Amino acid sequence: MCRLRSWPVRKVFAMAVNRYALKMFCIGNLAMKQFAALGVRRQKLEWSAYAMPPISADALHARKSHEGIRFAFVGALMAHKAVDVLAAAFSAVRSVHHDASLKIVGEGPLRDLFAGMDGVEMLGVVAPDAVAGAVSDCDVIVLPSRRDAWGIALVEGAAMGMAMIVGDRVGASELVSDTPRNGFVVKSGDVESLTEAMMRYADTPEMAAEHGANARLVMRIVGAPAIADRMLKAIGESLAERGESNG
DSSP: OOOOOSHHHHHHHHHHHHHHOSOEEEEHHHHHHHHHHHTOOGGGEEEEOOOBOOOOHHHHTOOOOOSSOEEEEESOOSGGGTHHHHHHHHHHHHHHOTTOEEEEEOOOTTGGGGTTOTTEEEEEOOOGGGHHHHTTTOSEEEEOOSOBSOOHHHHHHHHTTOEEEEETTBGGGGGOOBTTBOEEEEOTTOHHHHHHHHHHHHHOHHHHHHHHHHHGGGHHHHBHHHHHHHHHHHHHHHHHHHHHHHO
């Protein structure tokens, strides 16, 4: 999120970008809208995302046949991540589907919300290069944040072949598609909305598998090669335009 709160600083920032920058690469459409609101000219703004490296073959092929739907959450256990909503929603799902499980990677002040909950596995802090392996047997990645500028954990889960459930105030929610369907966008901070989406996958695990396979297609957009190509193309076009205007 943009944190330039002072109006004079915002104006100076926008003027500097408009005058000197070839392009300003923004992480998602949400950031593009924010910087446009600051006064950065639309033609200076270019969509981008945190580039995803390839997922290891071990992580991709670790998912095996198992009983019950497996959800994963990766992130800080804090209020803005809506882990209270996640705890309530999973509890509701678990009351109906006793074989449903939730794997949590991360730490934070709200970890006690999950203390003693059946079906919850708390992994604590995991090294970044070990996260994929830690949740590779899960079916659905859940990121219900009340606010999140992007939400790289969602993209990592999608790249591994997990169906996505994400709050509508998360930047990466724009990657959820219905053609083909790869997940569900829920109302951020709303227990009922999150419970409904999680219950749909618990009721129909084969749908999660189908949506997860579709979710891997996001790598065509956010994979490192795709992001690099997009940036080089945008910079090249800007240099060409600048050369023509100076010619």
